[in-house]
Amino acid sequence: MAFRSKTAAQDALKRAVAKAALEEIRPLLTPETVIGVGTGSTANMFIDELGTLAGTFKGAVASSEASAERLRGHGIDVFDLNSVGSMxxxxxxxxxxxPGFAMIKGGGAALTREKIVAACAERFVCIADESKDVAVLGQFPLPVEVIPMARSYVARELVKMGADPIYRQGVITDNGNQILDLYDFPxxxxxxxxxxxxxxxxxVTNGLFAARGADVLLLGRKDGSVERREA
Ligand SMILES: O=C[C@H](O)[C@H](O)[C@H](O)COP(=O)(O)O
Incomplete structure (x- = not known):
């Protein structure tokens, strides 16, 4: 999976929130601490920041193979979730x-593992640039991970719910499944x-993280500041 931002300016916002996230979690890091780490371009920047503290905490559980590889590249031990208790x-x-801290995730097809790892964590810190801050979810297509043989059936059922599912061709998730994206679905x-x-x-799951949303939002603003909101 390759994650890229549209502009260098957006990258700067992501870098700023990644640094803010490191400061947010720094007090939690002890030699026994394992933390959960997400997937995507913003999470990648967080991993790069986290790399500066490699060796001072126990390690991480990754929500994708791509993040696991990046973590290891920074010398951070990656653990199987089944070997770790609560994070x-x-x-x-x-x-x-x-505004209620519900999210759409899964643009990078990592939604299911993200939801599982997030479920095992006491707090979810969301890091985002201000383009992600919306009044109503649904401008971004909502991903739905499906078992491959069920794709057409699920698509028909989603149409009955008023959605317009599009098969994300050529994408196989880390779990061997496929993705339907729901466009124009407020x-x-x-x-x-x-x-x-x-x-x-x-x-398998969908990209709405609402029943278990974020607890803290670190939002990168165009003026270079990072706004912190807590649920
Ligand atoms: O599957 C991917 C994840 O849900 C990402 O967290 C989400 O797509 C945001 O990615 P980015 O930080 O690249 O915008």
Missing amino acids: PVYVDGADEID IEHPVEMESRINQLVGV
């Missing part, structure tokens, strides 16, 4: 976040919609 914090980006009630879509047979 104090999970740090990850988002494709959109609303989401007024994210908790209900997350649950409704997840109940379709063949859906």
Whole structure:
């Protein structure tokens, strides 16, 4: 998976929130601490910052093979989630976040592992540039990870729910599954919609992180500042 930002200016905002995230979690890091680490261009910048503290904490659980590789490249030990108990914090980006701290994630197809690792963390720190800050979720297409043989069935069911699912061709998730993206699908009630879509047979999970949203948002502003919001 290659993650790129559209502009150098956007990269600067992501770098600023990545640095802010490191300061946010620094007090939690002890030689016994394992933290959860997300996926994407913003998470990559966080991993690069985290690399400066490699050796001062135990390690990380990664939400994708790509992040695991990057963590190891910085000398950070990567643990299987099954060998780790609760983690104090999970740090990850988002494709959109609303005022209630519900998010759309999965633009990089890592949604399922992200949701699992986030579920095991006491706090979710979302790191994002201000373009991700929206009043209503759904401008960004909502990803739905499906078991390959169920793709057409799930797509038909999603159409009945008023969505316009598009198969993300050529993309296989780290779990060996496929992605349907729901375009032009404004989401007024994210908790209900997350649950409704997840109940379709063949859906592994969807990219709404609403029942378990973020706890802290670090938002990079165009003026170079980082705004901190807490749920
Ligand atoms: O599957 C990818 C993840 O959900 C990312 O956290 C999300 O797409 C945001 O990525 P980026 O930081 O590259 O905008």
